[in-house]
Amino acid sequence: MTAMTDTALQAAPTHAARGYWATVGRRIVRDKVSMACAFILLLILFGALFAPWLGLADPYQGSMIRRLRHIGTPNYPLGTDELGRDMLARLIYGGRLSLLIGILPVILAFVIGTSLGLVAGYVGGKINTAIMRTVDIFYAFPSVLLAIAISGALGAGIVNSIVSLTIVFVPQITRVAESVTTGVRNADFVEAARASGADAFTIMRVHMLGNVLGTIFVYATGLISVSMILAAGLSFLGLGTKPPEPEWGLMLNTLRTAIYVNPWVAALPGAMIFAVSICFNLLSDGMRSAMDIRN
Amino acid sequence: MTEIIEPIDKLEPLPDIGGEAQPLLRVDGLTKHFPVRGGLFAKSKTVRAVDNVTFAIAKGETVGIVGESGCGKSTTARLLMHLMERNSGDIIYDGRTVGRELSLRELRRGMQMVFQDSYASLNPRLTIEESIAFGPKVHGMAENASRALARELLGKVGLRPENFANRYPHEISGGQRQRVNIARALALSPRLVILDEAVSALDKSVEAQVLNLLVDLKREFGLTYLFISHDLNVVRYISDRVLVMYLGEVVELGPVDDVWDAPAHPYTRALLAAMPSSDPDNRTMVPPITGDPPNPIDPPSGCRFHTRCPFVEAVCSGESPKLTDVVAPGHQVACYMFIPGSGHSKAPPTGAVVP
Numbered sequence: 001m002t003a004m005t006d007t008a009l010q011a012a013p014t015h016a017a018r019g020y021w022a023t024v025g026r027r028i029v030r031d032k033v034s035m036a037c038a039f040i041l042l043l044i045l046f047g048a049l050f051a052p053w054l055g056l057a058d059p060y061q062g063s064m065i066r067r068l069r070h071i072g073t074p075n076y077p078l079g080t081d082e083l084g085r086d087m088l089a090r091l092i093y094g095g096r097l098s099l100l101i102g103i104l105p106v107i108l109a110f111v112i113g114t115s116l117g118l119v120a121g122y123v124g125g126k127i128n129t130a131i132m133r134t135v136d137i138f139y140a141f142p143s144v145l146l147a148i149a150i151s152g153a154l155g156a157g158i159v160n161s162i163v164s165l166t167i168v169f170v171p172q173i174t175r176v177a178e179s180v181t182t183g184v185r186n187a188d189f190v191e192a193a194r195a196s197g198a199d200a201f202t203i204m205r206v207h208m209l210g211n212v213l214g215t216i217f218v219y220a221t222g223l224i225s226v227s228m229i230l231a232a233g234l235s236f237l238g239l240g241t242k243p244p245e246p247e248w249g250l251m252l253n254t255l256r257t258a259i260y261v262n263p264w265v266a267a268l269p270g271a272m273i274f275a276v277s278i279c280f281n282l283l284s285d286g287m288r289s290a291m292d293i294r295n
Numbered sequence: 296m297t298e299i300i301e302p303i304d305k306l307e308p309l310p311d312i313g314g315e316a317q318p319l320l321r322v323d324g325l326t327k328h329f330p331v332r333g334g335l336f337a338k339s340k341t342v343r344a345v346d347n348v349t350f351a352i353a354k355g356e357t358v359g360i361v362g363e364s365g366c367g368k369s370t371t372a373r374l375l376m377h378l379m380e381r382n383s384g385d386i387i388y389d390g391r392t393v394g395r396e397l398s399l400r401e402l403r404r405g406m407q408m409v410f411q412d413s414y415a416s417l418n419p420r421l422t423i424e425e426s427i428a429f430g431p432k433v434h435g436m437a438e439n440a441s442r443a444l445a446r447e448l449l450g451k452v453g454l455r456p457e458n459f460a461n462r463y464p465h466e467i468s469g470g471q472r473q474r475v476n477i478a479r480a481l482a483l484s485p486r487l488v489i490l491d492e493a494v495s496a497l498d499k500s501v502e503a504q505v506l507n508l509l510v511d512l513k514r515e516f517g518l519t520y521l522f523i524s525h526d527l528n529v530v531r532y533i534s535d536r537v538l539v540m541y542l543g544e545v546v547e548l549g550p551v552d553d554v555w556d557a558p559a560h561p562y563t564r565a566l567l568a569a570m571p572s573s574d575p576d577n578r579t580m581v582p583p584i585t586g587d588p589p590n591p592i593d594p595p596s597g598c599r600f601h602t603r604c605p606f607v608e609a610v611c612s613g614e615s616p617k618l619t620d621v622v623a624p625g626h627q628v629a630c631y632m633f634i635p636g637s638g639h640s641k642a643p644p645t646g647a648v649v650p
């Protein structure tokens with residue numbers, strides 16, 4: 001018996017064990033679509049961060065005689081806008097604001113929503129009811145309408161756009177966080193942790209967070225594209241960025257008047273929003289499957 | 296964890312207070328009723344999951360709890376671990392009543408539990424070593440000391456620490472995982488370990504290995520077990536005494552050999568008769584009992600088994616029968632057929648000496 005036990009138990013492979021996130025990382029690196037998306041996003045991010053040092057034309061400098069040049073015009077590879085400003089420079093500089101108001105509200109909402117959802121899901125009872133019913137009130141409004149209403153009430157501006165978008169996303173993330181937490185809360189390993197005498201905070205930190213964060217993170221990544229589109233919408237309505245700041249949503253708005261004159265140039269900011277959105281979406285899909293390491 | 300405690304290097308087991316004569320655990324009138332909300336106009340009802348359960352576990356013995364699913368075995372385990380609130384009843388650990396003389400935190404060091412589902416009871420994001428070291432850290436053990444303890448315990452449960460310490464639960468087999476769960480339960484140096492269907496989900500060959508491991512560990516650490524299972528053969532193998540539960544109540548309890556050789560309660564007889572035998576001549580031809588157990592939401596009055604009992608008489612549906620000594624010392628049964636002068640035709644006359 002003992003001899004058999006020993007061989008059976010010690011025959012286990014001895015390769016160096018890899019951490020969970022290291023395994024996920026390896027799997028996502030192998031995924032070509034995710035890698036292509038990550039590459040495009042990094043390129044746009046790099047351009048936005050280092051725009052002043054890329055030798056681009058001044059994105060604010062217009063010229064009445066060079067308005068609405070076509071794509072491929074010498075010196076203006078992507079043409080010029082309705083005020084004669086270089087489109088290439090404006091698209092690259094535009095990434096600064098557009099990415100900021102696309103990503104920052106999601107990060108803020110991720111932190112707030114995860115905390116709320118974790119507490120609601122773990123503590124349950126009256127606290128759950130209080131948090132989740134409040135969240136439901138916000139949920140009752142379509143997100144575009146809610147964003148416009150809050151932005152309108154707070155007044156136009158970048159900071160107010162970020163605040164209003166954060167308020168729009170907190171309920172959504174809270175709801176996802178709450179449902180994932182409720183699922184994990186009744187798992188035997190949480191019971192075992194309670195049986196070992198750990199307090200609620202320690203259990204949430206050690207046992208819950210690691211198991212719920214992944215799902216919420218994937219969901220939040222998907223929200224970045226929504227955030228970018230909503231932010232563009234706010235700018236389009238004049239509630240977000242103000243001219244002459246380069247920002248994709250605002251550019252789409254001002255170029256609208258030129259759509260019959262030069263449709264390709266007018267569509268460029270939209271193409272950027274589309275590219276970034278789809279890349280974030282595909283990346284979150286890739287992460288979702290990479291994180292499911294059991295298959 | 297909120298107060299700053301100086302990290303310690305070793306967790307001492309809770310002290311032995313009453314000596315051999317005092318039971319390690321006494322459970323007195325343990326009751327758990329779950330409210331079931333009715334519809335808008337329906338009356339709310341209660342499920343009597345565990346009803347007035349009383350028993351004691353002596354130091355160093357293994358007590359088995361058997362019964363069909365839904366009889367309250369696992370609820371009893373969870374109530375003892377204080378993973379759910381009980382409605383009433385006292386839990387007395389080595390002479391100290393939990394909640395009065397003994398804090399919940401201390402109790403958790405003195406009593407640990409191994410769950411049935413070996414996979415669900417390990418955090419998939421933590422390595423095996425981290426899972427085992429978690430409990431000791433919660434009780435103030437230093438990081439290094441708790442990791443060293445985890446590795447030492449892995450060795451004790453037959454898993455080489457250098458192969459297993461840094462692995463994740465999904466990378467090892469079910470039997471190995473259950474060994475990890477046992478190590479995790481032992482990490483707080485408990486004197487009592489509750490094994491809730493701990494080997495039921497394992498293959499027969501692995502189950503035998505883990506059972507032998509449990510026997511070895513019990514000897515090495517001087518443990519006391521409460522062994523919950525629906526597998527009667529396993530319970531007979533490992534237990535000294537056995538407790539038979541039916542619909543939230545204890546119907547019979549006694550030394551395992553006495554209960555197996557001379558089951559007194561009709562339910563115990565039926566349960567044992569339902570055990571498959573490897574001898575073709577002993578095959579069960581007639582079902583020992585028929586029908587499903589009644590709904591615990593609305594348990595039958597009197598003896599809860601009277602709706603399925605072949606010996607049912609008028610007295611059985613009146614009051615609930617009390618546990619009474621029968622046959623041998625320490626062998627108790629809750630059945631009117633064994634209560635002298637109860638009014639049941641098979642009951643011994645008043646004052647009769649029980650054979």
